[in-house]
Amino acid sequence: MTQTMIEANEIRMALGEGAGRVEALKGINLSLAGGELTLLMGPSGSGKTTLLSVLGCMLSPTSGSVNIRGRAVTGLDAEALAQVRRENIGFVFQSYHLFPTLTAAENVRLSLDVRGHRCLDARAKAKEALATVGLGHKAGAFPRALSGGEQQRVAVARAIVGNPSLLLADEPTAALDSENGQAVMTVLAELAKDPSRAMFIVTHDPRIVPFADRILRIEDGRIVDDQRSGANVRTLRPLKYAS
Amino acid sequence: MNLIFTLAFRNLFHDRVRLIATVIGIVFSIVLVTVQLGVFLSFERMVTTMIDHAPADFWIVPSETRSFEESSLLSGRQRLQALSVDGVSSVTPLVVGYASWRKPNGGASTPVLVVGAPANAAGLQPWNVVEGAVDDLSTPDGVAIDRSYFEQLGIAQIRQRAEINNQKARVMAVTSGIRSFTTTPHVFASLDHARSYLGVPPNRANYYVVRVAPNANATVVRNQLAGALSDAEVLTPDEFRHRTRIFWLFDTGAGAALLGSAILGIIVGTIIVAQTLYSSTKDHLKEFATLRAIGSARKYILKVILTQALISAVVGFSIAVSIDLSLVKMTRDAALPILMTPELSAGLFTLTIVMCAIAAVAAIRVVTRIDPVLVFAQ
Numbered sequence: 310m311t312q313t314m315i316e317a318n319e320i321r322m323a324l325g326e327g328a329g330r331v332e333a334l335k336g337i338n339l340s341l342a343g344g345e346l347t348l349l350m351g352p353s354g355s356g357k358t359t360l361l362s363v364l365g366c367m368l369s370p371t372s373g374s375v376n377i378r379g380r381a382v383t384g385l386d387a388e389a390l391a392q393v394r395r396e397n398i399g400f401v402f403q404s405y406h407l408f409p410t411l412t413a414a415e416n417v418r419l420s421l422d423v424r425g426h427r428c429l430d431a432r433a434k435a436k437e438a439l440a441t442v443g444l445g446h447k448a449g450a451f452p453r454a455l456s457g458g459e460q461q462r463v464a465v466a467r468a469i470v471g472n473p474s475l476l477l478a479d480e481p482t483a484a485l486d487s488e489n490g491q492a493v494m495t496v497l498a499e500l501a502k503d504p505s506r507a508m509f510i511v512t513h514d515p516r517i518v519p520f521a522d523r524i525l526r527i528e529d530g531r532i533v534d535d536q537r538s539g540a541n542v543r544t545l546r547p548l549k550y551a552s
Numbered sequence: 553m554n555l556i557f558t559l560a561f562r563n564l565f566h567d568r569v570r571l572i573a574t575v576i577g578i579v580f581s582i583v584l585v586t587v588q589l590g591v592f593l594s595f596e597r598m599v600t601t602m603i604d605h606a607p608a609d610f611w612i613v614p615s616e617t618r619s620f621e622e623s624s625l626l627s628g629r630q631r632l633q634a635l636s637v638d639g640v641s642s643v644t645p646l647v648v649g650y651a652s653w654r655k656p657n658g659g660a661s662t663p664v665l666v667v668g669a670p671a672n673a674a675g676l677q678p679w680n681v682v683e684g685a686v687d688d689l690s691t692p693d694g695v696a697i698d699r700s701y702f703e704q705l706g707i708a709q710i711r712q713r714a715e716i717n718n719q720k721a722r723v724m725a726v727t728s729g730i731r732s733f734t735t736t737p738h739v740f741a742s743l744d745h746a747r748s749y750l751g752v753p754p755n756r757a758n759y760y761v762v763r764v765a766p767n768a769n770a771t772v773v774r775n776q777l778a779g780a781l782s783d784a785e786v787l788t789p790d791e792f793r794h795r796t797r798i799f800w801l802f803d804t805g806a807g808a809a810l811l812g813s814a815i816l817g818i819i820v821g822t823i824i825v826a827q828t829l830y831s832s833t834k835d836h837l838k839e840f841a842t843l844r845a846i847g848s849a850r851k852y853i854l855k856v857i858l859t860q861a862l863i864s865a866v867v868g869f870s871i872a873v874s875i876d877l878s879l880v881k882m883t884r885d886a887a888l889p890i891l892m893t894p895e896l897s898a899g900l901f902t903l904t905i906v907m908c909a910i911a912a913v914a915a916i917r918v919v920t921r922i923d924p925v926l927v928f929a930q
Contacts, residue, residue, distance in 0.1 A: 358928050367845065367924045388849060391924075395847020402927050406842040410562035415555065422555040423848035467846070479928055 311342040312378075314474045314507035315364060320373035322359050322530075333359040334370065335530040341475070346501035346508045346520060351527035357511045358479065360527065364509065365398055365477045366390045378474055395424050399468030401478035401497075405460045407452040413439060413463045414448035420467045438466035442496050458489025465496055469506075476500065478510040482517055494520050556852070560859035563836060571864070574828040578868025579875065581821020582904055586876040588814035589900075590890035592807060597891065598733035599800040600793040602667065606646070606676040610774055611787045612760035619799040620792070621648065621665060628755030630781055637776045639768030644675045645743060645757030649750040653739065654715040655706025662704060664739045665732065666716065668746020675761065678740040683710045684725035689742045696725035700885060701737035716741075716749045733800070733888055762786075818907060825911035829861060833915035840919045841926035853919050857912050865908035869901055 322334035333356045341347055351357050362368040363375065366382055367390070374383045382393050394400075399420075407416045417435040421427075426434075439445050442462040452460050461481060468476055481497065482490035498520040501508040510517070518524065526534035564571050602620050603611075612634055617623040634643045647668040652661040669675030677686050678696040688694050695716070697705060705714065713722050716739065725740070732738055747754060764773050777786045787795070801807025833840070840853055876892060883889040 362925050362928065365845075391844065391847050391849055393847075394845070394924075398847070400845055400927070402842075402845075404927075406838060406845075406927055408559065408839055408842075410566045411555075411559065415558065418555060419559075419843070420846055423843065423846060423852050427554070 311344050311504060313340050314343050314378060315509075316340040316376045317364060318374045318376075320360070320363055320370045320375070322356075322363060322368065323371045324359070333530055334363065337373070337530075337532060339364075339525070339532065341507035341509055343474070343507050344502060344504035345522045346498060346510065347523040347525060348518065348521040349509065349511045349525045349527060350513070353513075355527045356530040357527055359530075361477055361479055361509070361511050364475075365400065366393045395471070397474050399471065399473035399476045401461070401464050401468050401476070401481045403480035403483050405452070405457075405464045405484075407460055407463055407467075409452050412449050412451055413444060413455065413466075416452070416463055417466045417470050420470050424471055434470055435466075438470040439463070441469065441500075442466045443492075456489060457485050458492050461485060461489070461493045462496055465493065465500070469500060472505075474506055476506055476508045478508070478512075480512055480514070481510060482512070482514050487516070490514070490516060556855050556859055557863075560856050561863055563832065563856075564860050564863055567832065567835070570828050570832055571867075574825055574864045575868045575871065577821050577824025577828065578864060578904060578908070579872045581817045581824070581907065582869060582872035582900055583875050583879070584817030584820075585814045585903065586872065586892065586896070586900060587879060587890055588810045588817065589896060590876075590880065590892055591888055592801070592810040592814070593893065593896060594889050594891040595733055595807065595810070596797055596801060598731065598888070599796050601730070602648075602676060602738075603789055603793050603796060605679055606761050606789070607763065608761040608789055609764040609770060610762040610777065611789065611792045612643070612762060612777065612781060612784050613787055613792065614758070615783050615785055617785070617795070618803065619796040621650075622799075623648065623758045625752065625756045625758060626760060626784055630784055631755075631757070631760055633780045634760055634762060634777055637773060637780055639765050639773040640777070641763040641765040641768075642761075644670060644761040644763075646676055646759040646761055647743060647746040647750060647752050648758045649746075649752070650736070651717045651739075651749050653705055653721075653737075654718070656712050656714050657706055659706065663736050664705070664716065665736050666739050666741055666746050666749050668741045668743045668750075669761075670743045675743070678725060678727050678730065680728045680730060681725050682728045684723075686725060688724035689740065689745070691722075691724055693720040693722045693745065694724035694742065695721045695745070696727055696740040697723055697737060698727045698730045700729075700731055704735075705737060717751075719749055721745075721749075731887060735887060818903065822907050822911050825861070825864065825908055826914050829857070829864070829908075829912055830914045830918065832860070833857060833918050837918070837922065838926060841922050841924055844922055845924040845927045850920055853922075854916055857915050857919060858909060861908040861912040862905060865904045868908075869904040872904075873897065873900075 317337055317339045320334050320337040324331050324333050337360060349357055363370050374381060377397050414435045417438050418431050421431040421434060436448055439448050442465050444459060444462055481493055494517050522538060524536045525532050614624040614626055631643050634640060649666055651664055651666045653664040654661045667676060671690050689696060707723055710723055710726055715721060730738055764770050774786050843853055880890050880892045
C-alpha cells in the first residue's frame with residue numbers, strides 16, 4: 310500500500326496587492342503518494358511554479374492547508390519551513406543551481422551539511438548518491454567541467470542524498486538537449502520507483518510525459534485534469550526523446 | 553575540511569579582484585590605525601620619560617602645573633618646609649626650562665630643554681650614558697646630550713663646546729635613546745649650571761623630588777607635606793605622569809588628533825570591507841537562495857558570510873602586520889617612533905575581526921531577507 314507523502318487541501322494563493330492582486334491558486338486539492346512520478350503541466354502563468362513553491366514549503370498559502378507525512382506545515386515561520394524542507398524535501402531546479410566553487414561531491418555533500426551531517430559518513434553518502442545518478446567518476450569535477458545533463462544529475466544527487474520523502478523538480482529538462490534530457494529523466498524515473506518517496510515535476514516539456522505515472526493539468530490556478538496511466542508508462546520507451 | 557569554510561574560502565578566492573579590494577581596505581585601515589595608535593603609545597610614554605626616571609616618592613610642583621616641561625618656580629623656603637616634615641628623607645631640587653643652544657661652528661641657534669639636578673642619587677640624572685660619565689657634569693660647563701641629537705646640535709664628538717643662552721657649555725657625557733617627543737632635545741646639566749643657563753635664582757627650583765624614609769608611612773608624609781606647603785601641590789609619580797599625559801595628549805589636541813585619525817581609519821576600513829562583502833553577497837544571492845531552498849537555517853548562511861569576513865580579516869591583518877613591523881623598524885630612531893606592543897597587536901587583531909564582522913552586517917541583512925523562491929527565477 311502506498312503512503313501519502315503530501316496532501317494539499319483547498320490551497321488558495323493571492324499574489325500582489327491592491328489593483329495588482331492576482332489569485333494564482335484557486336482551491337487546489339492534491340495528494341501525492343510514494344512511488345509515483347507526477348507531472349504538473351500547464352501554460353505559462355497558470356500557477357505551476359506557485360503550486361510548486363507552496364508544496365515545497367517556500368511559500369505559505371493565503372488559505373488552505375498542507376500536510377507532509379501527516380504533519381501540518383501551514384502557518385509555520387520561515388525557519389520552521391526551512392527545517393521542514395531540509396527534513397522532507399529535495400529540489401531539482403531548471404538552472405541546476407550548483408555552487409560553481411564546489412566540486413560535484415561537495416555540492417552533494419552541502420545538502421547533508423545543512424542538515425548537520427558532517428562526518429566522514431557524509432562523504433561516503435555523497436559519493437553513493439553521485440554513483441546512483443551515474444556520476445561516481447566525476448565526484449571531483451567542478452560544475453564548469455560538466456555538461457548540462459551531468460550538472461542536472463549532480464543536482465538530482467544533491468536532492469536525493471538526504472533521502473527526502475518528497476522530490477520536487479522545476480522544469481528539470483528545459484535547459485537540456487534530447488539526449489541529456491532523457492538521461493536525467495531516466496534517472497528520475499528510476500528514483501521515483503522508491504515507495505518511500507513521491508516525485509512531483511513541473512514541466513512544459515511533452516517529451517517527459519511517457520515517464521509519468523500521473524499527469525495533472527493546471528489552468529488559471531485550478532487543476533483541470535488528473536490522469537493516471539493505466540500501464541506503468543515508465544517502462545515504455547520515451548519515444549519523444551528518440552532522435 | 554569544513555564545508556562552510558570551504559564555501560566561504562572559495563567564494564572569496566573565486567573573485568580575486570574583489571578579494572584584493574577587500575584586503576586592501578583592511579590593510580589600509582589597520583596600518584593607519586597602527587601608525588596612529590603606535591605613535592599615540594609612543595607619545596604617551598615619551599612625555600613622561602623624565603618623570604619615569606626620577607627616583608621620586610613624591611613630586612612637589614608649583615600650583616597649576618600642567619606638565620613636566622611647563623612650570624613656574626618654587627621657593628627655597630618651600631624646600632625647607634618640606635624637609636621639616638617627619639618621614640621625609642630628602643628633598644632634591646630640579647630645574648627645567650627652555651634655552652637656546654648655539655652650535656660650535658656657528659649657524660642658527662636651536663631650542664633645547666635644560667634639565668638640571670644635583671649630582672647625587674636622589675636627583676634626575678641622565679641614563680644610558682654611552683660616553684663620558686654622569687660625574688663629568690660637575691666639571692666646568694659640563695652637559696650631557698643624546699647621540700641622536702648630535703647633528704641637530706652641531707656636535708660631532710664628546711668634549712666639543714657650544715653655548716647655552718650665551719653661556720659656555722661642553723659636552724662631557726653622551727647618552728643613547730633619550731629622545732624628546734618634540735623636536736627640542738634634552739640637555740642635562742648640574743643644578744648650578746642649569747640655574748645659571750636658565751636664570752633661575754640659586755635657592756629656587758621648578759620641582760622638588762621627595763624621598764620618604766624607609767620606615768615612614770607615605771600617605772601620612774604626603775598629607776603632612778600638603779598641609780605644610782602653600783602654592784604647591786604634592787603629587788605621586790603616577791599623578792604627575794597622568795597630568796602630563798593629559799596635557800600633552802588632550803589639552804594640546806595632539807592625542808585627540810591621533811585617536812581621531814585612528815577612528816577614521818577604522819571607519820574607512822569598515823566601509824570598504826562592508827561594500828565588497830555586500831557586493832560579493834549580492835553576486836552570490838542565487839547560491840544563498842539555493843542554500844535556503846534546500847533547507848539551510850539562516851544560521852548556516854550567516855556562518856558562511858561571517859567566515860568570509862573572518863578569512864578576509866586574517867589575510868588582511870597578516871599583511872598589515874608585516875607592513876606595521878617594517879614601519880616600526882624604520883621609525884625606531886625617529887623623534888616619535890611607532891610603538892608596537894603585544895597588547896596593541898592583540899587589540900588590532902581583535903579590532904580587525906570586529907571590523908570585518910560589523911562590515912558583514914549589510915551582507916547579512918541581505919541574506920536574512922532572501923526569498924528561497926528566487927531559485928525558480930530564470
